[in-house]
Amino acid sequence: MSAWRTSLPQASTAAVQVDHAFFWVLLISGLILFVLLVLIVGFVIRYRRGSPAFRGPLPKSFKHELEIGWTVATTFLAIFIFWWFTAGNGLPPRAAPDQLEVHVVAKQWMWKTQHPDGAREIDALHIPVGRQVRLVMTSQDVIHSFYAPAFRLKQDVLPGRSTELVFTPTELGTFELFCAEYCGTQHSHMKGEIMVMTPAAYRAWLPRQPHGDTLAHEGEALYARFGCGACHAPGSQVRAPKLGGLYMSTVLLRGGASVKADDAYLRTAILEPRDQIASGYDPIMPSYGGVATASDVEALVAYLKTLEKGGEP
Ligand code: HEC
Ligand SMILES: [Cu+2]
The missing domain is CATH 1.10.760.10 (Cytochrome c-like domain)
Structure with missing residues (x-):
């Protein structure tokens, strides 16, 4: 979407969808707010103290259909928005055949990542551009939350359970990673960097990393x-x-x-x-x-x- 640009980079396919949905919901909400404001101001002026406007029972010409109509219409609008978000953005995308599975373990206060061949990183994640990534995440202690705004990703990371994020990075560069769940005194320092590289650079980078055993x-x-x-x-x-x-x-x-x-x-x-x-x-x-x-x-x-x-x- 070119019409809508936030100051954040749109570094994944999901980012475009999220921004798109956010823009439309903001627009719809803004329109509703505008209509309500106009009505409120109009009524305030019309029925101000001392004005001769009619104040008795509803005039006969008032149609209840009108009232039912807007209630039903806005209800369906809300349901539609709910459906739109959940159907379009809530479900993980289909698994691509060349999907890259990276394991993430959160602990107080760091992010540990491990690539399929055993390459390990701390507070960093290197991934190739254009390839679908699946993060399988779990926590070693308390609840953390993997939050990468440039990719519009946020997912709680829980002890004793694993959660996933699937996304495709679309832009080269270095992007921020935060923990978005208060997890102790050093919570605000639980940060990392996500480096999106060209596939060739990623292949060259991998073998130079400290390797744990493969999982x-x-x-x-x-x-x-x-x-x-x-x-x-x-x-x-x-x-x-x-x-x-x-x-x-x-x-x-x-x-x-x-x-x-x-x-x-x-x-x-x-x-x-x-x-x-x-x-x-x-x-x-x-x-x-x-x-x-x-x-x-x-x-x-x-x-x-x-x-x-x-x-x-
Ligand atoms: C005391 C014997 C015993 C030990 C030790 C044991 N298992 Fe099992 N496991 C079973 C039995 C019996 C079942 C089938 C009943 C069930 O589903 O709980 C089973 C089921 C499973 C299943 C599901 C299999 C299926 O066909 O659905 C998995 C996976 C599994 N075990 C993995 C492990 C792993 C990994 C370990 C070691 C960390 C382990 N088991 C240790 C006896 C054992
Ligand atoms: Cu944390």
């Missing part, structure tokens, strides 16, 4: 440390489902319902196994909610996602 690798070690294999290994004495090829398959649950084993399902299966019990198995899996940290769970999920059918751990 999946880390998850494999945790899988051993937590003893998941004691039940899930093919030779185990305990009856537990095989985890190879589980990701994105359809799981039949006790009670007859079925669910797609997406990221959220895997996370819940580890944190709250009793929430959704696989059909044909006893609910004997212990909850790892108190044992595994937020980043442990992300690593375990990343590992489970790499397991192919038949390739049991």
Whole structure:
């Protein structure tokens, strides 16, 4: 939209949509405000003290249809605006095939990010322009909020749960990242930078970063440390489902319902196994909610996602 420019850069596809919607809602609200103001001023003048204007019961010619009409019309207008925001801007965009998944862990008082190949950053996020990014975020302590105004992104980051943001950066440059949820004394210092680079610069940048282990690798070690294999290994004495090829398959649950084993399902299966019990198995899996940290769970999920059918751990 060229007619509407804020002082903030519009650095993502979402930014354009948000500004567009904001502009129209502002315009509609402004028009309604204007009409009301004109009426108020008009009535104030017309019915001022001492004016001879008629003050008795409503004149016969007044149509109730008029009153019903504007009430219904503005109600539908409000519902339309609600629908417009939720349908257009509330849902995450479709996943692109080359989507870049970056894991974000917030803690008092920093942002830690990790790229798919294990590259790690603190208070910084480098991403290539034009490629869809999916941030999978969780907190190690209290509630934080990932807030990047130039991209019109804001999402709470919660302990024990993960939340996501999907966006496509469209402009090169360095943009601000804030925490938008009061999270302790250093909250206002919990800032970072989002650097949008050309794809070539990103490819060159990646290998020069300090690399942690890749998430999946880390998850494999945790899988051993937590003893998941004691039940899930093919030779185990305990009856537990095989985890190879589980990701994105359809799981039949006790009670007859079925669910797609997406990221959220895997996370819940580890944190709250009793929430959704696989059909044909006893609910004997212990909850790892108190044992595994937020980043442990992300690593375990990343590992489970790499397991192919038949390739049991
Ligand atoms: C004491 C045995 C036991 C241990 C230890 C155990 N599990 Fe489980 N797990 C089960 C059983 C039994 C089920 C099936 C019932 C259910 O859904 O809770 C299950 C279900 C699951 C599921 C869902 C599978 C499906 O087909 O829907 C996942 C994912 C999973 N476990 C991962 C893990 C991970 C990761 C660990 C280690 C951190 C682990 N489990 C440790 C017994 C265990
Ligand atoms: Cu914070």
